[in-house]
Amino acid sequence: MSGGAPDWAAQLDAAAFERFMVVVNDALRPLGGTAAPDGFAEIAGSQARYGLANLAQQWALAEPASRDDLVRSHFQRLLGVLAQPRRVGPELLPLLRPRIWHTPEIEDTGVPVVSKALAPGLTAVVTIDLPEAVTSLRPDEAAVTGQTIEQLWEIAFRQIEDGQPVETFEMVSGVSVTSGNSLFVASRMLDPPRFTDQLGAYGALLAIPNRHVLIAHAINDASTRAAVNAIVPTARDLWRDGPGSITPDLYWWRQDEQLITLPVTREEPITLAAPAQFVALLERLSA
16 A cells, blocks of 8 residues: 555555546446456456556646546446447457566456467567557457468567657657657557667667656667666656556567566666576676
8 A cells, every 4th residue: 555545556646536436336336337346347248347547647646626627537448348349350450559568457447368478477469459459359350350470460560569659858858758659659669670779789678657658778788787777766666656567667678589687676776687598798898
């Protein structure tokens, strides 16, 4: 618990969390739904569970006068999506994009999806990018597209960019940040050679604290140590605040395309638990 709220709503104090849950349950009641203490909503007639953590982050960032409308609009859009028949077959192909999730969040939805593990605690999912919402592609939907699972991944990869503007700027020397309103900015980590020029002789240091951000640094020399020190607290803060939090961890994308996790603590004090092979690389670059 943090400030009277559960960990999934740590941005809210006790009073704000209480108000948030009241408004959420008021919005869910006409849908035959309820909000569970574990941060998921359940809706009558739907097998899926819907996470509330991202909505709580948006609530915390919104102007107080707009918060109730934010929640009501969220569930009105969800109701609209649920009321529509699911698209099927080849018509799905232009709508597919990959999205990265913190693995427990996608597992907790309770619905089978087309996914692949990227690293411990990190999962990529093929999603359907609808005008009203983004939903996960289910195996039964994949089976009637006329494509193999690998072909669906290839299509989704080609369509990471959804046309929404993004900007890239230098956070500190040698560290770039790409950000935007698109839900698929973090998905660019799936194909670093295509989306960032921050690729060095020893690969790249990457962070995807939330769905809207990709942080990158080219690993070439001793400057990587300073880059780590700059990225760790920034990634942790962006992960904590959201919206669309994924992970505070850093990742070493190697030239052989392996993705090595560099775990960052979730609580104070912030520390990086780098694996021995990465520590050895830093020592070699600093020598």
